[in-house]
Amino acid sequence: MILRLRNKLVPELDLSGPVPAIFGIINLTPDSFSDGGKFLDPGFAVNEALRMFEAGAAGVDLGAESTRPGAVEVPAEVEIKRLIPVIRGILERKPDAVISVDTRKAAPARAALESGADIINDVSGMTFDPEMASTVAEFNAAVVLMHMRGTPETMRCKPELMQYDNVVSEVADALEMLQSNAISAGIRSDAILLDPGLGFAKTPEQDFLLVREAAYLRARLHTPLFYGPSRKSFLSSTCPGKKAAERDYATAGILCALAASGVEILRVHNVEMAVECLAAFRKACSRF
Numbered sequence: 001m002i003l004r005l006r007n008k009l010v011p012e013l014d015l016s017g018p019v020p021a022i023f024g025i026i027n028l029t030p031d032s033f034s035d036g037g038k039f040l041d042p043g044f045a046v047n048e049a050l051r052m053f054e055a056g057a058a059g060v061d062l063g064a065e066s067t068r069p070g071a072v073e074v075p076a077e078v079e080i081k082r083l084i085p086v087i088r089g090i091l092e093r094k095p096d097a098v099i100s101v102d103t104r105k106a107a108p109a110r111a112a113l114e115s116g117a118d119i120i121n122d123v124s125g126m127t128f129d130p131e132m133a134s135t136v137a138e139f140n141a142a143v144v145l146m147h148m149r150g151t152p153e154t155m156r157c158k159p160e161l162m163q164y165d166n167v168v169s170e171v172a173d174a175l176e177m178l179q180s181n182a183i184s185a186g187i188r189s190d191a192i193l194l195d196p197g198l199g200f201a202k203t204p205e206q207d208f209l210l211v212r213e214a215a216y217l218r219a220r221l222h223t224p225l226f227y228g229p230s231r232k233s234f235l236s237s238t239c240p241g242k243k244a245a246e247r248d249y250a251t252a253g254i255l256c257a258l259a260a261s262g263v264e265i266l267r268v269h270n271v272e273m274a275v276e277c278l279a280a281f282r283k284a285c286s287r288f
Contacts, residue, residue, distance in 0.1 A: 002015065002190060022056060022058055022274045022275055025228075026052075026062050028062060028064045029082070045089075046086055049090045058098060060098075061121055064083045067123050069233075079108040080107065100120070101119070104129060105128070118141065118142060124148060126185075136182075137185050137186035140191075143192055145192060146194075179194065194221055204234035214261035215262060226265045229268075230270070235250040251269075251273075251274075252273060252274070255277055259282070
C-alpha cells in the first residue's frame with residue numbers, strides 16, 4: 001500500500017513492506033499521560049524529533065492538546081503557538097521530515113499545513129470541527145481518522161460510551177463511515193489512514209481484542225492502519241504498578257502482535273526500542 005503525501009521531498013510512504021513503519025510521538029503539552037511537560041521548550045522538541053528520525057522513524061507525530069482521559073479542550077491559538085515553532089525547526093534541519101500533527105481543530109491544522117506538516121491526525125475522525133475535512137482537502141494533505149466516542153473529557157466517565165455488542169465490527173463500521181465521509185469531502189482515498197482508537201472509549205479487554213483482531217480490520221477496511229498502543233493504560237494489567245513511561249516492555253509485545261497482523265504504521269514514544277524490537281521480530285519470522 002502507498003500513502004500519498006504533499007511533501008515535495010517525500011511524496012509518498014511505501015507501506016507494502018517491511019511493515020510496520022514507526023512514527024515517534026512528541027507531545028508539546030504540560031499534561032499528556034506519558035511525556036507531558038517534557039517537550040514544552042521548542043528546541044528540546046526539535047532535537048527529540050531529529051533523534052527519532054536518526055533512530056529510524058518514518059515520521060513524527062506532534063500533539064499540542066492532550067487527549068488523555070479527562071483532558072480538557074485547549075484553545076486553538078494555544079495549539080498553534082506550541083506547534084508552529086517545532087514544525088519549522090524540524091524542517092529547517094531536516095527538510096524531508098514527514099510530520100503528522102495531532103489536532104481535532106481546523107485552525108491549528110491549517111497553520112500546521114501552511115508550515116509544512118504532511119498529515120493531520122484527528123482523534124475525532126473529523127467530526128469535532130466542521131471545517132476540518134475541507135481544510136485537509138484544500139491542502140491535499142493526508143489524514144488519520146480515529147475511532148472515538150464522546151470526547152477525551154467524557155470518554156471514560158460515561159459507561160455507555162464503552163458499551164458495544166461487538167467492538168471489532170462496530171469500530172470497523174464507524175471507520176468505514178469516517179472514510180466515506182472524508183472521500184466525499186474531497187480527500188484522496190490513498191491519503192487516508194485509519195486508527196481503531198485504543199484507549200478511546202474502550203475497556204482494556206476491548207483494546208486487547210482490537211489488537212488481536214487487527215488482521216480482520218486490515219482485510220475488511222482495505223486501508224492502511226495507524227495504531228497507537230504505546231504506554232497506554234490497557235497495558236497495566238501486564239505490568240502492574242508501573243507508570244506510563246515504564247510500559248515500554250509491554251508496548252514491545254503489542255508491537256510484535258500488530259506487526260504479525262500486517263499493521264502498516266505504529267505510533268510510539270520510544271522509537272529506538274520499537275525499531276530494534278521489530279527488526280529482531282522480522283529477522284526471526286522470515287515470512288515478515
